[in-house]
Amino acid sequence: MSVIVTDTGFAPEDFTCGFVALSDIAANDCDYGIDLASDTAPTALVGLTNAAMIRIDFPSFADGRGFTLAAMLRSAGYKGRLRAKGHVLADQYAMARRSGFDEVEIDGALAARQPAEQWKFRADWQNHNYQARLRG
Amino acid sequence: MSRTFIPKVVTANALLEGDAVWLTEADTWTRDIRDAELLTDEAHADLRLLEAQSRKAEIAGAYLVDAKQNSDGPAPTHFREEFRTRGPSNYPHGKQVELS
Amino acid sequence: MYTYTDFDEAFVRERVAQFRGQVERRIDGSLTEDEFKPLRLMNGLYLQLHAYMLRVAVPYGTLNPTQMRKLADIADRWDKGYGHFTTRQNIQYNWPKLQDVPDMLEALADVGMHAIQTSGNTIRNVTADHFAGAAADEIEDPRAIAELLRQWSTDHPEFQFLPRKFKIAVTGAAHDRAVTKAHDIGLRMVRNDAGEAGFEVIVGGGLGRTPMVGKVLRNFLPKADLLPYCEAIVSVYNLLGRRDNKYKARIKITVHENGLEKIQELVEDRFATIRAGFSGHDQDLLAKIEAAFAPPAFVTKSIGGYEATRLANPAFRSWTDTNLAEHKANGYAIVSISIKKHGATPGDATSDQMRVMADLAETYGHGELRISHEQNVILPHVHKSDLAKVYAALRQVDLATANIGLASDIIACPGMDYCALATARSIPIAQEIATRFDELEIEHEIGQLKIKISGCINACGHHHVGHIGILGLDRAGVESYQITLGGDGTETTTIGERAGRGFSADEIVPAIERLVTGYLGLRRDADETFLQAYRRLGKQPFKSILYPAQDKANAA
Numbered sequence: 001m002s003v004i005v006t007d008t009g010f011a012p013e014d015f016t017c018g019f020v021a022l023s024d025i026a027a028n029d030c031d032y033g034i035d036l037a038s039d040t041a042p043t044a045l046v047g048l049t050n051a052a053m054i055r056i057d058f059p060s061f062a063d064g065r066g067f068t069l070a071a072m073l074r075s076a077g078y079k080g081r082l083r084a085k086g087h088v089l090a091d092q093y094a095m096a097r098r099s100g101f102d103e104v105e106i107d108g109a110l111a112a113r114q115p116a117e118q119w120k121f122r123a124d125w126q127n128h129n130y131q132a133r134l135r136g
Numbered sequence: 137m138s139r140t141f142i143p144k145v146v147t148a149n150a151l152l153e154g155d156a157v158w159l160t161e162a163d164t165w166t167r168d169i170r171d172a173e174l175l176t177d178e179a180h181a182d183l184r185l186l187e188a189q190s191r192k193a194e195i196a197g198a199y200l201v202d203a204k205q206n207s208d209g210p211a212p213t214h215f216r217e218e219f220r221t222r223g224p225s226n227y228p229h230g231k232q233v234e235l236s
Numbered sequence: 237m238y239t240y241t242d243f244d245e246a247f248v249r250e251r252v253a254q255f256r257g258q259v260e261r262r263i264d265g266s267l268t269e270d271e272f273k274p275l276r277l278m279n280g281l282y283l284q285l286h287a288y289m290l291r292v293a294v295p296y297g298t299l300n301p302t303q304m305r306k307l308a309d310i311a312d313r314w315d316k317g318y319g320h321f322t323t324r325q326n327i328q329y330n331w332p333k334l335q336d337v338p339d340m341l342e343a344l345a346d347v348g349m350h351a352i353q354t355s356g357n358t359i360r361n362v363t364a365d366h367f368a369g370a371a372a373d374e375i376e377d378p379r380a381i382a383e384l385l386r387q388w389s390t391d392h393p394e395f396q397f398l399p400r401k402f403k404i405a406v407t408g409a410a411h412d413r414a415v416t417k418a419h420d421i422g423l424r425m426v427r428n429d430a431g432e433a434g435f436e437v438i439v440g441g442g443l444g445r446t447p448m449v450g451k452v453l454r455n456f457l458p459k460a461d462l463l464p465y466c467e468a469i470v471s472v473y474n475l476l477g478r479r480d481n482k483y484k485a486r487i488k489i490t491v492h493e494n495g496l497e498k499i500q501e502l503v504e505d506r507f508a509t510i511r512a513g514f515s516g517h518d519q520d521l522l523a524k525i526e527a528a529f530a531p532p533a534f535v536t537k538s539i540g541g542y543e544a545t546r547l548a549n550p551a552f553r554s555w556t557d558t559n560l561a562e563h564k565a566n567g568y569a570i571v572s573i574s575i576k577k578h579g580a581t582p583g584d585a586t587s588d589q590m591r592v593m594a595d596l597a598e599t600y601g602h603g604e605l606r607i608s609h610e611q612n613v614i615l616p617h618v619h620k621s622d623l624a625k626v627y628a629a630l631r632q633v634d635l636a637t638a639n640i641g642l643a644s645d646i647i648a649c650p651g652m653d654y655c656a657l658a659t660a661r662s663i664p665i666a667q668e669i670a671t672r673f674d675e676l677e678i679e680h681e682i683g684q685l686k687i688k689i690s691g692c693i694n695a696c697g698h699h700h701v702g703h704i705g706i707l708g709l710d711r712a713g714v715e716s717y718q719i720t721l722g723g724d725g726t727e728t729t730t731i732g733e734r735a736g737r738g739f740s741a742d743e744i745v746p747a748i749e750r751l752v753t754g755y756l757g758l759r760r761d762a763d764e765t766f767l768q769a770y771r772r773l774g775k776q777p778f779k780s781i782l783y784p785a786q787d788k789a790n791a792a
């Protein structure tokens with residue numbers, strides 16, 4: 001069972017519309033979430049500004065493309081819910097939040113190994129932030 | 137025809153100290169390669185490596201490496217592994233002084 | 237010099253606390269080694285052949301005496317009483333224990349230092365001209381910019397998991413002492429037609445498996461655009477850089493495969509968006525940092541005693557001939573302290589030596605020290621009237637070797653004496669070459685010669701840009717050494733050419749001796765350096781010297 005991590009810790013999934021791949025977006029009766037692979041081309045982000053939810057895949061914690069994709073979506077004006085999904089470590093939580101993600105989705109096994117306290121340790125991600133300081 | 141299997145030892149770095157260690161038959165880690173278990177059977181060697189890798193709290197980066205049998209126990213065959221049994225050549229540091 | 241603000245201090249303390257937690261979680265099993273590894277690397281901790289290794293950043297190579305003393309204390313308390321200065325202006329400790337590392341980092345934080353991003357696939361410690369702020373040929377002290385880049389790149393949320401490591405170097409002088417063309421981003425300060433200082437931005441340089449000379453991405457970048465422009469470059473690279481093959485993951489390959497024009501287009505496009513996010517706070521900070529790097533209060537006093545001592549003491553004169561560089565202030569000199577005593581390990585300083593250098597910087601050097609990428613220590617601001625005292629104190633601790641820029645001033649990476657990636661040793665080769673030239677007593681006659689040695693293709697010893705480069709390889713289970721010739725790491729950056737087949741560990745030192753003594757017979761006059769002679773004559777005569785028998789065989 002997936003666990004959703006936010007600044008307040010662990011919670012169950014509350015997004016009920018489900019997710020579709022970018023290529024499968026169609027006229028629909030529900031505000032689907034859109035799944036983006038980590039190798040999504042920047043050009044493919046155009047037009048996603050009004051999506052209700054975007055979920056970016058992290059196939060491995062070492063694949064940092066999702067952080068830049070998130071930053072690009074936010075700088076393009078995306079205001080919806082933005083989720084990092086997959087092999088994200090508690091130690092990357094602050095990076096995810098600072099890059100523009102709202103939350104992280106991890107599987108049960110990872111949640112068992114890295115319990116909620118380890119994630120909440122970085123719930124203070126707004127502190128000690130050089131980038132915020134340089135941008136003002 | 138099966139190719140001949142070059143004997144191996146399981147080696148790793150100790151988790152806390154970081155130095156080279158070798159797996160013994162008694163499932164302990166030794167700092168002296170001469171006390172290591174020399175693995176002459178390929179299937180057994182692979183199994184021992186898996187067992188070693190599962191001991192995450194003791195070591196990091198376990199691997200199998202070629203070794204030979206000397207009169208006083210297993211010995212490395214490659215110069216890199218020989219350095220690991222000794223320490224650096226520019227100072228009397230590491231195993232060359234710690235073991236004696 | 238820049239000193240940490242409360243913000244920097246709090247940040248570093250917080251990072252130490254995080255790392256302490258990570259070490260605990262590794263030991264208690266909640267982190268696997270696979271997961272812990274990138275985290276420890278982000279904090280400069282490697283696992284090497286014989287032990288862990290902690291790489292401490294010396295940002296843009298600048299230290300104050302208190303920091304140098306702390307480095308000495310750390311060496312005594314948690315290591316074996318010495319440290320190794322590297323080609324990236326860092327210092328490495330070769331023997332820390334895992335559970336001690338958080339305490340070592342805490343000790344560093346006490347003096348405004350850290351080991352953050354000295355490793356891993358992230359933006360590494362920013363390097364700079366080691367003569368910055370002192371060199372006579374400088375437009376501006378580049379360290380303020382380097383500090384701004386340090387703050388921007390530190391903990392940058394997007395760029396902690398790049399395809400591969402990312403290195404930035406900056407110089408403010410016409411003569412490039414920072415090897416900017418061999419970096420992922422090289423920044424050379426230049427003036428535009430209006431006389432404003434800005435940067436020529438070079439991208440995609442690098443050594444390693446596929447050495448490449450960097451290419452100019454932008455001829456002139458205004459200072460105020462620096463951070464958004466660099467962010468655009470790294471952002472483009474993060475998405476475009478290859479992640480399927482680590483040998484093709486550096487930005488030099490991204491540039492090579494996509495072409496400079498395509499990269500230019502993508503970067504300029506990203507830059508337009510990112511620039512809007514910078515509202516000028518970075519420039520306010522830069523102004524404060526620049527003020528912190530204001531030059532020291534240089535004094536005017538007589539240098540008569542200096543000239544008299546030079547005449548009276550030939551050893552002192554020889555040292556002043558080789559180890560001094562021209563200073564921008566009247567009566568001052570830049571002192572390079574050789575950490576290359578003949579036969580010693582290049583770049584290794586004992587804790588006692590560190591303390592003496594700290595004391596000298598405090599007493600005679602306006603409180604400044606630098607680490608050079610050539611693995612020496614610099615006292616950038618010494619008045620000539622104090623040089624005799626500095627020299628005498630250095631002699632006491634074996635630091636007065638007069639060999640800067642000469643054959644025995646060898647760059648050598650740790651090689652297989654320490655490094656887990658090495659394919660052969662480099663330190664003993666450096667030791668033997670230096671010892672041999674000392675015995676022959678010809679290095680002053682040879683003149684300027686840069687010998688650089690790497691223990692594997694990763695080229696931390698910069699062998700590609702050595703006038704003579706030596707690369708240690710494993711050839712069928714035996715150490716073997718390949719020579720490259722004609723490399724150059726300055727503003728005329730050139731990648732050296734392979735001379736021919738490799739040499740065994742026994743053959744390499746005689747081969748280098750043959751090569752260098754052979755050059756003495758080839759040069760036009762005593763002023764023609766090895767590199768100049770090589771450029772004039774080409775590879776062939778040098779090859780014939782290296783491989784005499786083979787040459788005969790070919791002729792037959």
Ligand code: SF4
Nearest residue numbers: 649655658691692696
């Ligand atoms: S060049 Fe190779 S051997 Fe030398 S320090 Fe770098 S990785 Fe290690």
